[in-house]
Amino acid sequence: MVDIQPRACPIAGTLDLVGERWSLLVLREVFLGVRRFADIRANTGAPRDVLTKRLRSLESAGILERRRYQDHPPRFEYHLTPAGQALEPVLIGLREWGIRHLQDPPPAPRFVHTCGADVKTRVVCAECGEPLEGGGLVTVLEETGAGTR
Amino acid sequence: MVDIQPRACPIAGTLDLVGERWSLLVLREVFLGVRRFADIRANTGAPRDVLTKRLRSLESAGILERRRYQDHPPRFEYHLTPAGQALEPVLIGLREWGIRHLQDPPPAPRFVHTCGADVKTRVVCAECGEPLEGGGLVTVLEETGAGTR
DNA sequence: CACAGTGAGTCCGTAAAACAAACCGACTAG
DNA sequence: CTAGTCGGTTTGTTTTACGGACTCACTGTG
Numbered sequence: 001m002v003d004i005q006p007r008a009c010p011i012a013g014t015l016d017l018v019g020e021r022w023s024l025l026v027l028r029e030v031f032l033g034v035r036r037f038a039d040i041r042a043n044t045g046a047p048r049d050v051l052t053k054r055l056r057s058l059e060s061a062g063i064l065e066r067r068r069y070q071d072h073p074p075r076f077e078y079h080l081t082p083a084g085q086a087l088e089p090v091l092i093g094l095r096e097w098g099i100r101h102l103q104d105p106p107p108a109p110r111f112v113h114t115c116g117a118d119v120k121t122r123v124v125c126a127e128c129g130e131p132l133e134g135g136g137l138v139t140v141l142e143e144t145g146a147g148t149r
Numbered sequence: 150m151v152d153i154q155p156r157a158c159p160i161a162g163t164l165d166l167v168g169e170r171w172s173l174l175v176l177r178e179v180f181l182g183v184r185r186f187a188d189i190r191a192n193t194g195a196p197r198d199v200l201t202k203r204l205r206s207l208e209s210a211g212i213l214e215r216r217r218y219q220d221h222p223p224r225f226e227y228h229l230t231p232a233g234q235a236l237e238p239v240l241i242g243l244r245e246w247g248i249r250h251l252q253d254p255p256p257a258p259r260f261v262h263t264c265g266a267d268v269k270t271r272v273v274c275a276e277c278g279e280p281l282e283g284g285g286l287v288t289v290l291e292e293t294g295a296g297t298r
Numbered sequence: 299c300a301c302a303g304t305g306a307g308t309c310c311g312t313a314a315a316a317c318a319a320a321c322c323g324a325c326t327a328g
Numbered sequence: 329c330t331a332g333t334c335g336g337t338t339t340g341t342t343t344t345a346c347g348g349a350c351t352c353a354c355t356g357t358g
Binding site: 003004007010015017019045090091098100101105110125127 | 152154155157158159161162164166168169173178191192193235237238239241242244245247248249250254255256257259262264266267268271274275276277279281
């Protein structure tokens with residue numbers, strides 16, 4: 001008999017909000033400036049009803065804001081809240097991984113620095129700011145014992 | 150009539166491999182040093198058959214490696230490949246967002262620097278290495294026109 | 299030896315979710 | 329008047345997830 005106690009952890013909590021199918025693609029679009037229902041749908045391929053559900057749940061999670069940009073008839077645009085903008089490193093990280101590790105990497109340069117170059121993520125120590133490259137520098141803690149991977 | 154052409158982009162490509170339910174939680178566990186089926190199941194809560202499917206697909210994506218650690222009976226452990234380790238920034242990003250933006254952030258410190266402090270992600274320019282903080286520094290390109298969000 | 303337990307699953311029936319296609323309401327443009 | 333746009337909702341079907349029972353090849357306990 002195995003007792004199942006899913007780890008309460010911020011990764012799981014975040015995935016509860018943005019980890020469902022289409023959610024991160026929706027956010028990608030909004031990051032790219034695509035704010036309207038039909039356009040988000042066209043660029044992601046999400047079914048309309050699912051897209052509606054995702055937009056509502058991202059809105060109620062405080063990640064997107066639904067703004068009316070005209071009345072008569074009412075039309076809406078979706079904008080990132082500050083919390084939504086804070087997901088940028090996640091998208092950049094997924095993008096960077098895809099560019100490096102997908103067997104057939106699709107055309108990529110969509111997030112670039114103002115200097116014109118590509119952007120990437122870096123894991124750094126929150127205290128000393130030292131970059132942790134090469135995998136070995138991050139230590140992973142367990143309740144019982146630690147490891148360095 | 151809207152023509153739907155989902156963007157071929159590395160974010161979508163990466164999510165095809167790791168974006169299904171449970172996949173990223175499985176990877177979190179392996180990052181934490183939890184390598185065996187029953188333990189991964191206990192710490193994530195994934196149903197057994199789904200977990201089997203995810204482990205197989207992560208394996209065939211080259212993200213996990215399934216290693217036999219005993220014969221008679223055969224028993225297996227899952228290890229990160231280099232490609233799998235390269236997903237670390239994504240997990241750290243999700244974790245960091247959860248710590249900062251979840252209404253009720255769960256106990257968090259699981260990835261720490263060897264100096265004992267927490268880690269975080271930084272988005273930097275791939276060329277000049279300049280950090281892009283404050284949201285405004287990243288430029289997002291569109292086929293038709295660019296924006297600064 | 300019999301019996302309980304473990305690890306890594308598979309199988310099965312049900313419940314939930316996704317999907318595609320059709321439809322809708324309030325307009326605008328021709 | 330007709331067609332089209334936008335932002336959805338509704339409906340029916342297919343896919344997926346889920347929980348529980350079961351299996352197989354052992355190991356350890358009395």
